Amino acid sequence: MADEYNIGLGNDDLETRKKAEFDFTSFWNDQAKQLSWFRPWTSTLDWKQPFAQWFVGGLINASYNALDIHQQTKATKPAILWEGENGESKVLTYKDLWIQVQKFANALKSLGVQKGDRITIYLPMVPELPISMLACSRIGATHTVVFSGFSSSSLKDRIDDSKSKIVITADGGYRRGSVVKLKEVVDDAIKDLDFVQNVIVLERTKNKIQLNSRDKLWNDLISESSEECEPEKLDSNHPLYILYTSGTTGKPKGVLHGTGGYLTHLHSTYKWAFDIKDSDIFFCTADIGWVTGHSYVVYGPLLHGATEVMYEGAPDFPDVSRMWDIIQKYKVTIFYTTPTALRMFMKYGDDLPNSFDLSTLRLLGTVGEPINPEVWKWYFKIIGKEKCPIIDTWWQTETGGMMISPLPGLETIPLKPGSATRPIPGVSISVVDEKGNDVAANTKGYLVIRKPWPGMLLTLWNDDEKYKNVYWSKYPNCYYSGDYAIKDEDGYLWLLGRADDVLKVAGHRIGTAELESSIVSHEDIAESAVCGVPDEIKGEKIIAFAVRKESSTKDIPTLRDEIIQKVRSGIGPIATPEQIYFVSKLPKTRSGKIMRRLLKAIASNEKIGDISTLEDGAAVSEVQSAFEELKKSIKKKQF
Numbered sequence: 317m318a319d320e321y322n323i324g325l326g327n328d329d330l331e332t333r334k335k336a337e338f339d340f341t342s343f344w345n346d347q348a349k350q351l352s353w354f355r356p357w358t359s360t361l362d363w364k365q366p367f368a369q370w371f372v373g374g375l376i377n378a379s380y381n382a383l384d385i386h387q388q389t390k391a392t393k394p395a396i397l398w399e400g401e402n403g404e405s406k407v408l409t410y411k412d413l414w415i416q417v418q419k420f421a422n423a424l425k426s427l428g429v430q431k432g433d434r435i436t437i438y439l440p441m442v443p444e445l446p447i448s449m450l451a452c453s454r455i456g457a458t459h460t461v462v463f464s465g466f467s468s469s470s471l472k473d474r475i476d477d478s479k480s481k482i483v484i485t486a487d488g489g490y491r492r493g494s495v496v497k498l499k500e501v502v503d504d505a506i507k508d509l510d511f512v513q514n515v516i517v518l519e520r521t522k523n524k525i526q527l528n529s530r531d532k533l534w535n536d537l538i539s540e541s542s543e544e545c546e547p548e549k550l551d552s553n554h555p556l557y558i559l560y561t562s563g564t565t566g567k568p569k570g571v572l573h574g575t576g577g578y579l580t581h582l583h584s585t586y587k588w589a590f591d592i593k594d595s596d597i598f599f600c601t602a603d604i605g606w607v608t609g610h611s612y613v614v615y616g617p618l619l620h621g622a623t624e625v626m627y628e629g630a631p632d633f634p635d636v637s638r639m640w641d642i643i644q645k646y647k648v649t650i651f652y653t654t655p656t657a658l659r660m661f662m663k664y665g666d667d668l669p670n671s672f673d674l675s676t677l678r679l680l681g682t683v684g685e686p687i688n689p690e691v692w693k694w695y696f697k698i699i700g701k702e703k704c705p706i707i708d709t710w711w712q713t714e715t716g717g718m719m720i721s722p723l724p725g726l727e728t729i730p731l732k733p734g735s736a737t738r739p740i741p742g743v744s745i746s747v748v749d750e751k752g753n754d755v756a757a758n759t760k761g762y763l764v765i766r767k768p769w770p771g772m773l774l775t776l777w778n779d780d781e782k783y784k785n786v787y788w789s790k791y792p793n794c795y796y797s798g799d800y801a802i803k804d805e806d807g808y809l810w811l812l813g814r815a816d817d818v819l820k821v822a823g824h825r826i827g828t829a830e831l832e833s834s835i836v837s838h839e840d841i842a843e844s845a846v847c848g849v850p851d852e853i854k855g856e857k858i859i860a861f862a863v864r865k866e867s868s869t870k871d872i873p874t875l876r877d878e879i880i881q882k883v884r885s886g887i888g889p890i891a892t893p894e895q896i897y898f899v900s901k902l903p904k905t906r907s908g909k910i911m912r913r914l915l916k917a918i919a920s921n922e923k924i925g926d927i928s929t930l931e932d933g934a935a936v937s938e939v940q941s942a943f944e945e946l947k948k949s950i951k952k953k954q955f
């Protein structure tokens with residue numbers, strides 16, 4: 317254990333872990349008491365595996381806990397320091413946010429929104445995004461935020477699946493200096509969805525848009541609405557939000573989170589992990605369209621009355637020093653970002669960060685993918701100047717909040733570059749083999765969660781069966797995370813990436829099945845398989861293999877462009893394959909399953925390994941020769 321990474325912040329609460337180990341239910345019971353409830357619960361946990369109900373009988377409201385409780389003491393404290401991509405800025409105090417949320421909640425009510433209705437939010441990173449979410453939670457509507465980089469067909473699937481009666485969007489959003497026409501995407505997505513009653517349009521970029529009969533302008537709506545809106549007293553397990561995420565099947569899954577349990581998990585992890593103090597300036601770079609933004613841009617910081625920076629644009633716009641510039645400008649003390657962003661910053665050398673004043677930083681975090689020890693060390697040395705602990709936080713959309721992480725707000729633990737260290741108190745995690753038995757130290761296995769935890773998903777929206785199958789069928793008594801991990805001799809966990817057919821590209825979850833079905837939607841393509849291969853910056857990049865139909869006569873470059881277009885309009889630009897290899901057969905097992913591992917080995921130029929179960933040995937050499945050929949042609953810059 318290296319002493320050089322033994323950075324503590326002076327917190328050494330030994331009791332918390334002990335209590336959690338003694339009785340995890342009564343431990344979480346105590347944690348939940350730190351929130352404001354309208355009525356206490358009668359039972360801490362009702363566990364009918366695999367369905368958990370936390371704090372049963374309790375009544376609570378998320379927006380009340382994020383805003384109302386701070387009005388006596390922190391009304392004038394900045395909640396959000398917003399930085400636009402073009403350099404403009406806005407400060408919203410806790411009072412400003414409270415009023416705007418109530419106004420917008422009343423606007424939603426005036427459109428007939430009721431408790432339990434679903435609302436899709438398709439907005440860029442502007443303050444109106446958290447305002448919309450908090451307004452929904454205030455009146456008991458379930459929000460479903462869709463990342464504004466998703467295409468109209470992805471958006472349509474999500475609106476349709478959740479049967480949202482309102483969609484909230486903007487005329488446009490800024491991305492790398494240009495305007496993304498979000499309203500047009502929404503119009504296309506809902507053209508056949510008659511159940512969408514209204515589209516609320518925020519004028520962000522003032523680009524020309526067409527207003528249709530169901531459209532309402534944000535400003536018109538709030539100008540008529542009152543500043544007071546009583547928060548609904550909601551059942552602890554009332555659905556707070558649905559967030560769609562990729563899985564191993566073609567259709568994205570609607571992860572459904574409740575209220576009381578989820579907020580308890582966030583309240584606890586936010587203070588333990590970030591050691592949050594009233595004077596801190598917190599900056600999480602995640603887009604709110606992903607779970608990290610829901611939990612640690614919106615709910616976590618606001619529950620604690622923290623001040624945070626929210627940035628609208630791309631991290632490398634207008635250049636790769638933008639994050640350092642923001643840290644210097646706002647005197648950021650806690651910075652939470654992704655390994656992909658760090659790898660990109662590191663590539664540009666030390667001079668850029670060294671030319672900014674980063675001395676206010678006191679704690680650094682990462683999330684979303686494994687962090688390589690070299691990058692961890694660079695982050696520690698160059699950004700943290702060897703004085704900031706680094707918290708590598710492992711969790712998932714489904715877990716709601718952090719599950720494995722160092723917790724400098726609670727205790728000092730010697731850090732090891734690349735390890736997320738230990739599970740948080742009150743959470744029980746193991747690394748197991750195929751049969752579900754714990755593996756020996758330093759042996760690779762599957763990461764499972766043995767007991768329910770408060771932030772866990774309630775179920776998958778409208779699909780309890782799928783929820784059981786995806787997470788609770790591989791092992792009879794525990795939650796299957798889909799990740800590989802190792803526990804070392806000191807009990808430290810090392811996360812090794814996905815064990816299933818899910819890719820992690822620049823930290824974004826992309827399902828292989830979703831991608832393949834988008835590729836085969838091209839009329840010339842009979843079959844397709846995709847895999848992820850290591851990428852220096854993005855962690856993984858997408859490589860696609862496609863089999864053309866006999867009838868296809870198009871030339872390869874045209875076909876490649878058209879397929880890329882299909883993927884971009886079917887899912888979104890984040891799912892664009894880096895390369896597409898055209899082959900006449902895909903390597904499959906005798907039972908017909910595509911051998912993705914083999915494709916991955918071929919595409920990353922590794923040894924192929926055991927091919928004895930392949931359906932047709934010829935296919936391997938064929939793919940191999942196609943690959944060799946392609947490599948040659950790449951050199952000739954044909955692709």
Ligand code: WTA
Binds near residue numbers: 684708814825
């Ligand atoms: C991966 C993001 C290694 C993991 C919060 C998980 C990580 C998936 C880490 C969930 C980490 C997340 N180290 N891998 N610290 N954090 N992952 O749902 O594969 O977008 O299963 O949630 O990200 O991705 P999701």
